[in-house]
Amino acid sequence: AQSVTQPDARVTVSEGASLQLRCKYSYSATPYLFWYVQYPRQGLQMLLKYYSGDPVVQGVNGFEAEFSKSDSSFHLRKASVHWSDSAVYFCAVRNNYAQGLTFGLGTRVSVFP
Amino acid sequence: DPKIIQKPKYLVAVTGSEKILICEQYLGHNAMYWYRQSAKKPLEFMFSYSYQKLMDNQTASSRFQPQSSKKNHLDLQITALKPDDSATYFCASSQDWGATAEQFFGPGTRLTVL
Numbered sequence: 001a002q003s004v005t006q007p008d009a010r011v012t013v014s015e016g017a018s019l020q021l022r023c024k025y026s027y028s029a030t031p032y033l034f035w036y037v038q039y040p041r042q043g044l045q046m047l048l049k050y051y052s053g054d055p056v057v058q059g060v061n062g063f064e065a066e067f068s069k070s071d072s073s074f075h076l077r078k079a080s081v082h083w084s085d086s087a088v089y090f091c092a093v094r095n096n097y098a099q100g101l102t103f104g105l106g107t108r109v110s111v112f113p
Numbered sequence: 114d115p116k117i118i119q120k121p122k123y124l125v126a127v128t129g130s131e132k133i134l135i136c137e138q139y140l141g142h143n144a145m146y147w148y149r150q151s152a153k154k155p156l157e158f159m160f161s162y163s164y165q166k167l168m169d170n171q172t173a174s175s176r177f178q179p180q181s182s183k184k185n186h187l188d189l190q191i192t193a194l195k196p197d198d199s200a201t202y203f204c205a206s207s208q209d210w211g212a213t214a215e216q217f218f219g220p221g222t223r224l225t226v227l
Contacts, residue, residue: 004155032212043117043203043218044156051213090156094212099169100146100158101216 002027004091006104014112015083021076021107023091033074034092034101035065044090050074061085086111116140117219119204124224126194133180134189134222136204144168144207145187146216147179151200162187163210194226 003026013019025031032051036044048059055067065076074091088108092101120135138145147159161169165181176198178190191198201221207214 036218041220043220044205045218046215049213049215092156099144099161099210100148100171101156102158103156105153105155 002031002093002095002102004093004102004104006089006091006107008107009105010108010110012110012112013081016080019076019078019081019085019109021089021091021109023074023076023104025072025074025091025093027072027093027095029095030069032094033065033067034094035059035063035074035076036090036092036103038088038090038106040087047076047089081109081111083111083113085109117204117206117217119202119219119222121222122220124222126224126226128194128196128226130194131190131192132194132224134191134202134204134224136187136189136219138185138187138204138206138217138219140206140208140217141185142206142208142217143184144210144214145181145185146205146207147187147189148203148205148218149200150203150221151197156203159189160187161210168210191224196226199224199226 005024035047088106090106091104117138144163150156159172160179180188201223203221204219205216207216
């Protein structure tokens with residue numbers, strides 16, 4: 001069975017600083033990987049996805065993520081955060097056989113001025 | 114305008130009762146899903162439908178029954194409610210059924226069972 005681990009439950013960062021959110025997955029084959037963001041009182045929105053090719057993928061709002069097969073990781077990064085980036089970020093994985101996404105517990109990001 | 118509507122936003126029910134959670138999507142998608150987010154647990158996939166047919170069921174309990182009256186509707190009926198059913202239930206949809214299809218999520222229905 002596949003699984004996703006997000007080791008950091010909460011991250012606090014100053015506005016303008018860089019951000020990295022960690023994600024490790026467990027799956028025997030190459031998975032389909034996603035990052036979603038949930039703003040307060042809203043549904044989840046996809047930031048980016050990785051299927052194959054260049055291991056660094058660009059997403060919306062300046063986010064990017066890097067896939068590492070050797071490390072089984074898919075970390076999310078942003079060079080300079082804004083207060084509006086305060087939200088909960090979820091890493092998710094999906095394979096060819098399962099219809100549903102498998103999510104991590106999420107990382108709550110708080111951006112302070 | 115919201116593209117995926119979930120009703121109601123909040124729901125309080127008593128143990129043993131039955132409730133229906135409503136989901137409608139206006140994205141023209143062919144596949145729809147239900148997920149559940151309980152306290153301290155990750156979002157958990159429950160069901161997937163494609164063209165109104167059940168494709169995958171990861172919910173062990175038969176108390177949870179999806180209902181699709183139209184292609185853009187996927188309601189969730191929960192019977193014999195238990196306090197452990199308290200969670201936020203998210204509906205999602207995607208253009209098609211493939212593994213690479215982006216899933217779009219609704220705002221959720223927060224269910225509390227007393």
